[in-house]
Amino acid sequence: MDALDRARHDLVDRLIEADRIERQSTERAMRAVPRHAFVPDERREAAYRDRPLPIGEGQTISAPHMVATMTDLLAPDAGDRILEVGTGCGYHAAVTSDIVGADGTVHSVEVEPALAERARERLDRLGYDVHVHVGDGHAGWPNAAPYDGAYLTCAPESIPDTVVEQVRPGAHVVAPVGRRRQELVRLTRRADGGVDRESHGGVRFVPMRRSDS
Ligand code: SAH
Numbered sequence: 294m295d296a297l298d299r300a301r302h303d304l305v306d307r308l309i310e311a312d313r314i315e316r317q318s319t320e321r322a323m324r325a326v327p328r329h330a331f332v333p334d335e336r337r338e339a340a341y342r343d344r345p346l347p348i349g350e351g352q353t354i355s356a357p358h359m360v361a362t363m364t365d366l367l368a369p370d371a372g373d374r375i376l377e378v379g380t381g382c383g384y385h386a387a388v389t390s391d392i393v394g395a396d397g398t399v400h401s402v403e404v405e406p407a408l409a410e411r412a413r414e415r416l417d418r419l420g421y422d423v424h425v426h427v428g429d430g431h432a433g434w435p436n437a438a439p440y441d442g443a444y445l446t447c448a449p450e451s452i453p454d455t456v457v458e459q460v461r462p463g464a465h466v467v468a469p470v471g472r473r474r475q476e477l478v479r480l481t482r483r484a485d486g487g488v489d490r491e492s493h494g495g496v497r498f499v500p501m502r503r504s505d506s
Contacts, residue, residue: 297329300341304357308343313358315365322391323361328354330419331384348382350405352499355446359496360385366467366479366493367442369393374437376459377401378430379446379501383412383423390421399423400437402430404504429504433459444468447501448475457482469498 294302305323308314314323329340332354336346345353355363363385369375371394377386380403390399399422403409406427413425426434430445431453438459445452445468452468460466462484469475477493 297327297337297341301328304341304343308358308361311358314361316368318369318371318392319361319364319388322364322388323357325391326384326387327419328357328384331382331387331415348408349411350408352381352405352408354382354384355498360388362477362493363444363446363467364388364392366477367444367465369397369442372396373441374398374439375400376434376437376440376443376456377446378433378443378456379403379499380409380412380423380425381446382408383416383421383425385446386412386423386425387416387419387421390416390423395422398437400426400434400440402426402428402434404429404502430501431455431503435459440464442466445501446498448472448496448498449501452478452480457488469496472500 314320329337332340332346343357345356348354369392373393375389380401386399386401409425409427416423433456439461442464443460443466448469462482466480470478475496477496479491481489
């Protein structure tokens, strides 16, 4: 095990110690996915500190504890088909992909073509089966719906109905919501067509853009 691998396991140990990781599948994925391979070269040494990092085009990769929390809330299982909005560098998608495994699929929509292209190339090289699409996540990705879960890594003012409609009954949608003040929200689509909403505290994410703005 080299120094970066050891640093990753130390980080996961600290997150567990701080009760930031609940599910075993989340822990396994966070131990497995090399976050340092997703950040710019000059940031590699910082990859296993628990903080966000710039990834180019004015965007940031979330802090590891935030990826862990969102993954616990989404609660994906092996074999699931998951929708991500906001591919960024592809790290969070890789964590999800690790959990859903070879029988599952991750579809990820990214509005910024340069980021999508780099993430696609990187995920491919590292062997993650993630389908990266360029587009505005307000429309979700209808071609592969229905999903067993969906999450956004950019903050809309309210979670787009279109995305909620693309998950099956019983599935979760996890997203940061709001403008300046944001909260992490988990919606659960009910069988009767209604939606349950829980708040999971204050967060800070980049705003969700409209592709025409
Ligand atoms: N999950 C990412 C973090 C991405 S940061 C990671 O692990 O790196 C949020 C991303 O959302 C940015 O890449 C940004 O370009 C993208 N984004 C913003 N508005 C969007 C929209 N309307 N549709 C899709 N992606 C969007």
